[in-house]
Amino acid sequence: MRKVRMGMVGGGPDAFIGAVHRMAANLDGRIELVCGAFSRDAQKSAQMSQQLNLDASRCYPSYQAMFEAEASLPVGQRMEFVSIVTPNHLHFDVARQALQAGFHVLCDKPATLNLREAEQLAVIQQQSGCLYALTHTYTGYPMVVAARQLIKQGELGKVRKVVVEYHQGWLADTSAEAGKQAAWRLDPAQAGVSCCMADIGVHAANLAEFICDDKIDLLSADLNASGERLLDDDGVVMLRFASGARGLLSASQIAVGEENNLRIRVYGEKASLDWSQQAPNSLKLMHADKPFETLRSATATATALGGITRTPPGHPEGYLEAFANLYCQFASQVMDFQPNQVPSASLLPGIDSALRGMAFIETVVAASASEQKWHKLADFSQTSDQGA
Numbered sequence: 270m271r272k273v274r275m276g277m278v279g280g281g282p283d284a285f286i287g288a289v290h291r292m293a294a295n296l297d298g299r300i301e302l303v304c305g306a307f308s309r310d311a312q313k314s315a316q317m318s319q320q321l322n323l324d325a326s327r328c329y330p331s332y333q334a335m336f337e338a339e340a341s342l343p344v345g346q347r348m349e350f351v352s353i354v355t356p357n358h359l360h361f362d363v364a365r366q367a368l369q370a371g372f373h374v375l376c377d378k379p380a381t382l383n384l385r386e387a388e389q390l391a392v393i394q395q396q397s398g399c400l401y402a403l404t405h406t407y408t409g410y411p412m413v414v415a416a417r418q419l420i421k422q423g424e425l426g427k428v429r430k431v432v433v434e435y436h437q438g439w440l441a442d443t444s445a446e447a448g449k450q451a452a453w454r455l456d457p458a459q460a461g462v463s464c465c466m467a468d469i470g471v472h473a474a475n476l477a478e479f480i481c482d483d484k485i486d487l488l489s490a491d492l493n494a495s496g497e498r499l500l501d502d503d504g505v506v507m508l509r510f511a512s513g514a515r516g517l518l519s520a521s522q523i524a525v526g527e528e529n530n531l532r533i534r535v536y537g538e539k540a541s542l543d544w545s546q547q548a549p550n551s552l553k554l555m556h557a558d559k560p561f562e563t564l565r566s567a568t569a570t571a572t573a574l575g576g577i578t579r580t581p582p583g584h585p586e587g588y589l590e591a592f593a594n595l596y597c598q599f600a601s602q603v604m605d606f607q608p609n610q611v612p613s614a615s616l617l618p619g620i621d622s623a624l625r626g627m628a629f630i631e632t633v634v635a636a637s638a639s640e641q642k643w644h645k646l647a648d649f650s651q652t653s654d655q656g657a
Contacts, residue, residue: 270299270604272298272299272300272301273299273300273301273349273350273600273603273604274300274301274303274346274347274348274349274350275294275300275301275302275303275348275349275350275351275352276302276303276304276305276306276335276339276348276350276351276352276372277290277291277302277304277305277306277307277351277352277354278305278306278307278332278335278351278352278353278354278355278359278363279307279308279353279354279355279356279359280305280307280317280352280354281307281308281310281313281314281316281317282307282308282313282316282317282320283313283449284307284354285450286354286377287307287354289588289589289592290352290354290377290404290592290596291321292589292592292593293589293592293593293595293596294352294593294596296589296590296593296596296597297593297596297597297600299596299597299600300596300600302321302323303323303324303327303348304323304324304327304328304329304335304339304348305317305318305321305323305327305328305329305335306328306329306330306331306332306334306335307328309331311330314328314329314330315328327339332351332363332366332367333366336351336366336367336370336372337370339370339372340370340371340372348372349372349373349603350372350373350374350375350400350599350603351363351367351372351373351374351375352375352376352377353367353374353375353376353377354377355377356453356454356459356460357379357381357382357459357460357461357467358382358458358459358460358461360376360377360379360380360381360382360386361380361381361382361386361387361389361390363376364376364380364381364390364393364394364401365389365390365393367399368390368393368394368397368399368401369393369397371397371399372399373399373400373401373599373602373603373606374394374399374400374401374402375401375402375403375404375595375596375599376401376402376403376404376623377403377404378403378404378405378471378472378475378623378626379461379467379471379623379626379627379630380403380622380623380624380626380627381623381627382461383461383462383627383631384624384627384628384630384631386627387623387624387626387627387628388624390620390623391620391623391624391649394620395620398608398609400599400602400603400606401619401620401623402595402598402599402602402617402618402619403618403619403622403623403626404592404595404618405472405475405476405479405595405618405622405626406472406588406591406592406595407472407475407476407531407546407591408475408476408479408591408595408616408617408618409577409590409591409592409593409594409595410544410546410549410586410591410594411550411566411567411571411575411577411578411586411594412544412549412550412551412552412564412566412571412575413476413479413480413544413591414574414575414577414616415552415564415566415571415574415575416480416533416535416542416544416552417479417480417481417482417616418574418575419542419554419574420480420481420482420535420537420542421482424537424539424540424554425535425536425537425538425539425540425541425542426537426538426539426540427512427514427537427538428481428483428510428512428514428535428536428537429514429515429536429537429538430514430515430516430517430535430536431477431481431508431510431514431515431516431517431533431534431535431536432516432517432533432534432536433473433474433476433477433516433517433518433519433531433532433533433534434473434518434519434520434530434531434532434533435469435470435472435473435519435520435521435529435530435531435532436519436520436521436524436527436530437469437521437522437524437527437528437529437530438522438523438524438525438526438527438528439451439522440464440495440502440522440523441522441523441524441525443495443496446498454468454500455498455499455500455502456499456500457499457500460500461630462500462630462631462634463492463500463501463630463633463634464494464498464500464501464502464522465492465500465501465502465503465504465520465521465522466492466501466504466506466520466629466630466633466634467630468522469520469522469531470504470506470518470520470629470630470633471626471629471630472531473518473519473520473531473533474506474518474626474629475618475622475625475626476531476533477508477516477518477533478625479616479618480533480535480544481510481512481514481535483510483511483512483514484510484511484625484646484648485508485509485510485511485516485629485646486509486510486511486645486646487508487509487643487644487645487646488506488507488508488509488629488632488633488636488643488644488646489506489507489636489642489643489644490504490505490506490507490632490633490634490636490637490644491504491505491506491637492504492633492634492637495523501634501637502521502522502523503520503521503522503523503524504519504520504521504633504637505517505518505519506518506519506520506633506636509643528547529546529547530545530546530547531545531546531547532544532545532546532547533545539556540554540555540556540557541554541555542554542555543555546588549566549585549586549587549591550565550566550567550585550586551563551564551565551566552564552565552571565582566578566582566586567580567581567582567583567584567586568582577594595617595618598615598616598617599617602615602617621649624647624649625646625649628646628647628649629646632644632645632646632647
């Protein structure tokens with residue numbers, strides 16, 4: 270099987286998430302990084318290209334130059350999709366130009382700087398006919414997919430309550446603001462209207478909707494910004510789902526001692542479940558009238574519920590493998606792509622997830638600033654949300 274050819278925008282020498290994307294893309298041997306515009310600084314971009322042993326002629330000073338040059342190459346040589354791993358304010362224009370040049374797009378979340386851009390991007394993506402997907406990483410965990418399947422099968426009965434939290438502590442110390450990763454996330458010009466909710470709260474919301482196969486309909490929010498910060502670093506959101514279930518979402522980047530504590534509990538009429546990213550191979554299933562069960566990834570039961578485990582039981586799978594599952598699914602879509610043909614069914618977050626994520630962020634910020642209790646979260650169900 271040939272490898273799918275990938276380009277990358279962002280992910281230069283000082284970046285964090287770019288390296289994670291490259292490791293994930295490389296994990297299954299199905300994707301080859303062939304070109305990149307890794308930094309606005311041409312020298313840093315060239316430095317990254319050398320570290321990655323790329324052909325120097327395919328290291329570009331800008332993404333505009335990359336798209337133009339790659340489009341001029343023979344079909345069998347040019348990149349097929351671009352991975353976007355820049356700060357938020359560049360996501361829209363990079364994705365727009367890639368789609369218009371005929372390249373598929375896999376973008377780090379959130380999709381754009383604001384909802385208006387996301388709505389424009391949805392139109393452009395539809396007009397281009399190209400694939401688009403968003404790396405909501407946590408949907409790639411085997412036991413997250415298993416949890417979704419248990420709910421779909423009715424194991425929990427009607428869902429009554431959802432509690433999802435994503436707590437970090439890395440911004441608790443104001444000295445962190447001097448670092449590159451904090452600087453752009455706390456800058457409205459680069460991050461948008463939110464820091465914490467745009468960075469991790471949107472992941473929690475996506476996880477709740479994905480596992481429950483339900484949509485947040487109404488929300489009420491209370492956000493907080495520490496000290497002189499312009500954007501939120503902590504917040505709580507009450508949720509009402511379309512099914513009638515109630516929910517609570519808590520996200521914080523000032524929770525001292527927390528690392529990446531993403532956890533979700535779903536309470537149904539008959540049973541409940543509990544999953545944590547810090548113990549990702551286990552899914553706790555709780556009943557009122559019998560002992561709790563712990564389902565483990567790679568067992569026959571778990572495989573039947575999801576089938577995306579990679580290693581034998583007892584061998585941990587984590588963040589990189591979840592990321593790689595998304596890349597692997599997207600590579601399959603690119604390989605199977607036929608113009609004007611609807612992609613095969615996939616759980617991969619697509620343009621609908623991009624729209625809902627931006628709507629969630631802006632609605633939460635507006636709700637926190639409002640005296641009104643409940644705010645409607647716009648629905649964007651007109652698209653397939655299957656990577657196209």
